[in-house]
Amino acid sequence: MKRFPQAHATHPQWRMAAAMVVAQLRAQMALPDHASQPSLGLLYITDHYAGEAEALLEWMSAELPEVTDWAGTVGVGVSASNVEYFDEPALSVMLCDLSPDQYRVFSGVAPLSASGRADGGEGFVAHTALVHADAGTPEVGELIAEMAERTGSGYLFGGLAGSRGPTLQFALGSAGTLSGHGAASGVFHGGLSGVAFGRGVGIVSRVTQGAQPIAATHVVTESDGHLVVRLDGEPALDVLLRELEISLDHPEHAMRRLRHTLVGVTRPGPDGAPLAPSEASHRRGAFGHEVIVRHIIGLDPVRRGVAIAELAPEGSRLAFCERHVQAARADLMRVCAEVREELEPEELLFGAGAAEVEAAPRPARSIAGAVYVSCAGRGGPHFGGPSAELQIVRHALGDVPLVGFFAGGEIAHHRLYGYTGVLTVFVREG
Template identity: 45%
Template sequence: MSKFIYAHAGDADWKSALDSCLEQIERQRPDAPAPDLGWCYITDHHTQAAGSIISALRKHLPGVHWVGTVGVGIGAEAVEYFDAPGIAIMLADLPAGSFELFSAPERLDGAAKGFEPFTALVHASGGTPDLQAKLEAASARLTTGYLFGGLSSARNQALCFADEVLPGGLSGVAFGPQATVFSRVTQGCQPVGPLRTVTRAQGNYLVTLDEKRALDCVFEDIGLSPDVGDEALRQELAQTLAGLVATGEDASARPGQFGTNTEVRHIVGVGRKGGLLMIAEQLADGMRLAFCKRNAEAAKHDLLRIVEEVRAQAEAAGGMRGALYISCSGRGGPHFGEPNAEFRMVHQALGGETPLIGFFAGGEIARHHLYGYTGVLTVFAGA
């Protein structure tokens, strides 16, 4: 089994950063098979150079297909380039016919080529029209239904790469059954109240939970007096989020934790007279909801738990070749107490030798869900 090749560098001059990455790659290539798939993640300091970077990679590494995106931060090994210039690259030698790139969801169909898409890595822009519907459609085209990936978090232009630079949309690479992939979601929020049922909602207005006014429920669950002033209420709700489970989805989880089907959304408004809340998501009667708060310690324990689970699966399947970690742009080292903390935890928990790169996203994708404040770890395994 060969490990993937990877490299990373931070430099305000993209040419210098890329040259450093290419030098690192060349030092590893003599002992590695010829790669055919590459990932490239860049921070938005280099957005304007994205086309030049991809062109240079294709010139220096012919025969490699490239996927990736732009983020406010990226990571590699135990290093995070957060709000700083950076480039991270990883190269894989995968079996012939084991993957296909796609530039739009409707092209995620390998039937004409005799290719069976099992899983898929997707990158997208948060401004993509009907994004949730596109995720569901892409998931439905896969044998396993499992997507993994994230949204570009670039502050200037949300670009994605799929052998070319694309202005947003949804694109990526599908993997066939020959590519052994294991993936997990780690939650970053902890419920502070019980799991309730949405009994009346309209659009993104939450009217009642368990047949009680939504505002009364949040008062009860976060321990806030109904007499609290408007400014104090606004500040408290700014730190409180809604963990949603769609109708028909499994809501099971460990005590005091969210399950992987929980999607966390912001509370963006309140109507005191009517006792309703405005949630940054379209709601429907029958959904389950628990109010929650971000919790760094709980997030750390859950992150280490999912790394251990994925590592055990990969080692049983022949060992870890390489890993992708996509985290929320609201997480990263600063959320865990110090620079580089999140990628360092993942890198060390994987054993310290597995190639690891990724980026900080504007929303994380797993299966057909669009998450917030989570991390998605994916490990490629093989004998």
């Protein structure tokens, strides 16, 4: 596996932007340390190009005939190494140097089966998957969890398409489609699509949260659907008002405070017992990947309950929280550091002398490419300025090829998150 070629461009006319991207990719493919014959392309566009998506994919496929498979989606913004494009016409592309027998593009016309095999992919079994989904798809959260069960590791990464107009996904695979489903242009609306990867494709992935708890975490002791009635046996609304130091007798002040307040929910474990926060997240006073952040959608003064945009069954843990710029920056730097640490070679001779350790073979692992999916509400000013979020990633990981988009919801593990970033790197072994 060689370094993945990656390019990005902005222009009012998609053909000009695409031509600039192809020129950059061709120049990199001629370099000795970059892949010269990559077969999988990841394509992300801003919603300015959504109306021309089919023409754009067709043009890119013709200009890069060696790339036989494509996947991607639309976002309100797209990202590349050290830069993000918001509210402007742009595209970001990365060409992945992966063995064709180690990945499969899947979609509605080429689904991933319950056994983890894609149509036309005899002998291929999915281990992980990059997933793009449409937020308007009914029960999309359940479909994501079901998709995770079709992989050997149960791990997904990706996000929901984000657009101020129609949403779409790119999924064009060389393995074919299901018989009877007709021809496909490679551009889909609704449902799920993406790329499944075999066990031979090494990835390291982390979730970074963008919210910080205001006070202690509570156990949900009574709930009714989306309405949390009691926390630790106390009316949930009373807990919320006390922790925010507000009163419904002063509605204007209370509403200003409530607009900036979210909830972090951790579902109970398989045995119904509350899941304790991870040790690392507890130490730093922040949320771990087990927490899902959602909106407060209403208050019930009669039942003294708090309605949230998530089901919180009894036994769940819940903490009121708020978006916090410094916490988001620190957590992003933390996950980047964890990725780097996982790539560091381990000492192979425990207790050996310095000379023996120096002589021991060490695996040279590096990053061939990266995908970063961030919440549409995180980019730009939330981190202090344009492209600040991507600059943090580059400062921590170095100048690595990176593509991504700003989503309407982020996918990691088997869950759908909000206000998070999902960083995934492809590992290149020495």
